[in-house]
Amino acid sequence: xxxxxxxxxxxxxxxxxxxxxxxxxxxxxxxxxxxxxxxxxxxxxxxxxxxxxxxxxxxxxxxxxxxxxxxxxxxxxxxxxxxxxxxxxxxxxxxxxxxxxxxxxxxxxxxxxxxxxxxxxxxxxxxxxxxxxxxxxxxxxxxxxxxxxxxxxxxxxxxxxxxxxxxxxxxxxxxxxxxxxxxxxxxxxxxxxxxxxxxxxxxxxxxxxxxxxxxxxxxxxxxxxxxxxxxxxxxxxxxxxxxxxxxxxxxxxxxxxxxxxxxxxxxxxxxxxxxxxxxxxxxxxxxxxxxxxxxxxxxxxxxxxxxxxxxxxxxxxxxxxxxxxxxxxxxxxxxxxxxxxxxxxxxxxxxxxxxxxxxxxxxxxxxxxxxxxxxxxxxxxxxxxxxxxxxxxxxxxxxxxxxxxxxxxxxxxxxxxxxxxxxxxxxxxxxxxxxxxxxxxxxxxx
Amino acid sequence: xxxxxxxxxxxxxxxxxxxxxxxxxxxxxxxxxxxxxxxxxxxxxxxxxxxxxxxxxxxxxxxxxxxxxxxxxxxxxxxxxxxxxxxxxxxxxxxxxxxxxxxxxxxxxxxxxxxxxxxxxxxxxxxxxxxxxxxxxxxxxxxxxxxxxxxxxxxxxxxxxxxxxxxxxxxxxxxxxxxxxxxxxxxxxxxxxxxxxxxxxxxxxxxxxxxxxxxxxxxxxxxxxxxxxxxxxxxxxxxxxxxxxxxxxxxxxxxxxxxxxxxxxxxxxxxxxxxxxxxxxxxxxxxxxxxxxxxxxxxxxxxxxxxxx
Numbered sequence: 223x224x225x226x227x228x229x230x231x232x233x234x235x236x237x238x239x240x241x242x243x244x245x246x247x248x249x250x251x252x253x254x255x256x257x258x259x260x261x262x263x264x265x266x267x268x269x270x271x272x273x274x275x276x277x278x279x280x281x282x283x284x285x286x287x288x289x290x291x292x293x294x295x296x297x298x299x300x301x302x303x304x305x306x307x308x309x310x311x312x313x314x315x316x317x318x319x320x321x322x323x324x325x326x327x328x329x330x331x332x333x334x335x336x337x338x339x340x341x342x343x344x345x346x347x348x349x350x351x352x353x354x355x356x357x358x359x360x361x362x363x364x365x366x367x368x369x370x371x372x373x374x375x376x377x378x379x380x381x382x383x384x385x386x387x388x389x390x391x392x393x394x395x396x397x398x399x400x401x402x403x404x405x406x407x408x409x410x411x412x413x414x415x416x417x418x419x420x421x422x423x424x425x426x427x428x429x430x431x432x433x434x435x436x437x438x439x440x441x442x443x444x445x446x447x448x449x450x451x452x453x454x455x456x457x458x459x460x461x462x463x464x465x466x467x468x469x470x471x472x473x474x475x476x477x478x479x480x481x482x483x484x485x486x487x488x489x490x491x492x493x494x495x496x497x498x499x500x501x502x503x504x505x506x507x508x509x510x511x512x513x514x515x516x517x518x519x520x521x522x523x524x525x526x527x528x529x530x531x532x533x534x535x536x537x538x539x540x541x542x543x544x545x546x547x548x549x550x551x552x553x554x555x556x557x558x559x560x561x562x563x564x565x566x567x568x569x570x571x572x573x574x575x576x577x578x579x580x581x582x583x584x585x586x587x588x589x590x591x592x593x594x595x596x597x598x599x600x601x602x603x604x605x606x607x608x609x610x611x612x613x614x615x616x617x618x619x620x621x622x623x624x625x626x627x628x629x630x631x632x633x634x635x636x637x638x639x640x641x642x643x644x645x646x647x648x649x650x651x652x653x654x655x656x657x658x659x660x661x662x663x664x665x666x667x668x
Numbered sequence: 669x670x671x672x673x674x675x676x677x678x679x680x681x682x683x684x685x686x687x688x689x690x691x692x693x694x695x696x697x698x699x700x701x702x703x704x705x706x707x708x709x710x711x712x713x714x715x716x717x718x719x720x721x722x723x724x725x726x727x728x729x730x731x732x733x734x735x736x737x738x739x740x741x742x743x744x745x746x747x748x749x750x751x752x753x754x755x756x757x758x759x760x761x762x763x764x765x766x767x768x769x770x771x772x773x774x775x776x777x778x779x780x781x782x783x784x785x786x787x788x789x790x791x792x793x794x795x796x797x798x799x800x801x802x803x804x805x806x807x808x809x810x811x812x813x814x815x816x817x818x819x820x821x822x823x824x825x826x827x828x829x830x831x832x833x834x835x836x837x838x839x840x841x842x843x844x845x846x847x848x849x850x851x852x853x854x855x856x857x858x859x860x861x862x863x864x865x866x867x868x869x870x871x872x873x874x875x876x877x878x879x880x881x882x883x884x885x886x887x888x889x890x891x892x893x894x895x896x897x898x899x900x901x902x903x904x905x906x907x908x909x910x911x912x913x914x915x916x917x918x919x920x921x922x923x924x925x926x927x928x929x930x931x932x933x934x935x936x937x938x939x940x941x942x943x944x945x946x947x948x949x950x951x952x953x954x955x956x957x958x959x960x961x962x963x964x965x966x967x968x969x970x971x972x973x974x975x976x977x
Contacts, residue, residue, distance in 0.1 A: 300940065300941065303940060303941065304940060307940055307945070324943070328943045432921075432923055432924070433921060433922065433923045434921070481814075481815065482830075482832065482835070483814035483815060483830075483832055483835040484814075484835075485835050485836075485923065485924040485925070486814045486832070486834040486835035486840070486920070486923060486924050487814060488921065491814060491815065494815065494816070495815060498815075498816070500815070627729070627943075630942065630943055631942050631943075631944070634937065634941045634942040634943075635937065635938075635942060640925055640926070643924065643925055644925065657747070660746075660747065661748070664742070664745075664746055667729060667742060668728060668729055668730065
């Protein structure tokens with residue numbers, strides 16, 4: 223029994239030997255010495271586009287000796303949205319997660335500040351546009367890092383031949399490949415006349431007025447063009463204003479030239495409308511063109527992506543950024559920031575843009591002139607103006623500049639398109655504005 | 669003696685063992701133990717989420733403080749909420765009535781088919797019910813497609829113009845109810861068929877001898893014999909239809925102008941898409957009192973008839 227007792231002398235001898243062995247042992251860095259990291263990316267629409275992200279992550283993981291597990295989560299059926307909500311409630315989940323447009327502000331209290339990542343990126347890659355700042359930065363704190371993958375401008379994508387034939391507009395001359403736009407005459411009046419001509423010619427413009435993102439984004443940009451705000455940045459309801467009335471009047475005229483079923487369109491409807499050959503213009507990132515390139519090449523050859531028409535208060539185009547963020551309950555925050563920094567480098571962004579066929583759009587000003595946009599085709603240069611390389615239009619988001627909690631409700635409940643449809647279908651202007659004011663009042667609750 | 673027993677552990681253990689043995693031999697204990705896995709499953713998958721939903725519904729928008737019935741009070745002041753209440757009732761009641769009528773008629777047809785070919789018909793008629801609704805609704809979505817509707821293409825051959833199946837409030841309501849009826853009627857049919865088969869043939873023979881007409885046989889024999897199954901099927905279907913989500917979500921996503929939203933889809937729009945989870949939980953919980961009232965009335969009627977029998 224006595225031999226099993228650990229007396230002071232034996233304890234000291236034992237620990238000393240163990241310490242000596244520990245100190246003498248060489249430092250062996252394990253394959254994953256810097257720990258583990260789980261990442262949830264947005265699952266890209268464009269086939270093969272995830273591969274660029276995957277390769278970039280592997281490259282970083284090998285260099286930093288971090289074991290990374292990646293999930294590509296689709297936004298179909300709101301899966302990404304549900305995953306985010308579940309992780310927020312459970313306070314457990316991915317170390318880096320893709321947050322769509324409004325989510326950084328929704329989860330502001332649970333996100334790790336990213337100023338130490340974003341500020342050096344801005345220094346290196348140029349400033350971000352106002353919409354990215356509005357969505358991603360609250361109270362001086364960057365809630366997440368603007369992501370390249372999934373970010374997009376939903377500008378007009380037009381049929382070169384049909385605009386020429388029905389409306390006498392040479393869209394390529396207005397937006398020449400490789401040169402600044404010559405689009406001073408491309409304003410809302412011209413747009414309305416062109417919509418009428420194309421409708422009479424049997425190929426109407428395809429602008430949705432449903433409750434999904436494409437419809438809301440278009441309405442948002444056109445409202446901005448009139449300076450029409452439903453709620454201002456202080457949270458005051460400003461819907462009963464002249465600019466809002468002007469926007470509704472304009473939309474009523476425009477709606478007469480759109481297909482009658484636009485109030486029921488979803489985000490696939492406009493793509494189908496263009497690819498089927500019926501439509502002469504839609505508002506979309508280049509995914510419709512990419513589908514046409516595969517399924518209807520003769521139509522793809524006639525497509526040109528360009529800028530929005532200007533209104534009395536300016537030329538606005540919808541920009542929908544994705545962000546990469548880290549929860550404050552993430553266990554490996556430093557590795558998460560390191561990975562996001564790696565993914566946001568100019569070279570990484572370019573790889574993502576190339577893999578997505580020009581769909582992805584970095585938010586930084588110096589990253590809008592990659593070769594891929596100038597070279598993609600047919601027709602060559604069709605995507606040149608897609609990233610707004612000449613800052614020809616102000617990138618915007620519907621419902622801005624309202625405080626985020628209100629703006630998100632305006633956006634998701636499609637208040638602007640609902641107002642347009644109500645008014646265009648014969649409801650009195652005041653009644654439409656009263657309805658909207660009451661809805662907005664409800665969104666202001668805490 | 670009790671003192672001795674208390675001091676003697678062997679006696680205590682023996683007593684405990686025998687009482688445990690007795691307990692285990694009781695029918696109610698065995699029944700409870702056999703039902704325990706299901707009770708646990710229900711507790712995890714039903715009771716906990718329901719309790720959690722109640723808890724969420726009492727929080728403010730930021731989920732930081734308790735607001736009691738604040739979310740419900742807020743909902744009562746919203747026009748859109750009352751539109752959703754109206755649409756949910758219209759959707760559920762209309763759909764259940766049509767499902768019941770169609771199910772009843774078809775069950776009679778199938779019942780009168782000679783037993784040799786009946787199985788084939790039963791199988792075919794059950795198809796809409798056994799296909800996952802999200803899938804079959806997708807097929808309906810293509811039929812109703814705003815621009816390329818196959819139904820409109822057929823109607824055009826008869827000189828009928830485009831019908832805005834999902835583009836106009838009235839038609840959109842009609843479309844979602846139609847799809848729900850199409851999916852749900854086979855369930856009524858199979859339940860009614862089972863009930864029809866259990867009606868004793870002698871009752872019909874007696875009615876025929878008394879000179880009852882076809883209609884009188886239905887009214888005085890078939891319907892009274894089927895009353896309980898009709899009530900239970902209607903209640904079950906009412907609950908499921910009120911709580912529907914997939915059909916409206918896939919077909920119209922609640923549009924146009926919120927005119928087809930029902931509790932489930934609007935709760936999702938407000939709670940998940942709009943980021944106001946407490947309000948979404950409050951919307952979804954609003955179904956509970958409506959269904960509880962319906963269930964109470966229907967089940968009370970069934971119990972009353974049961975005791976009369």
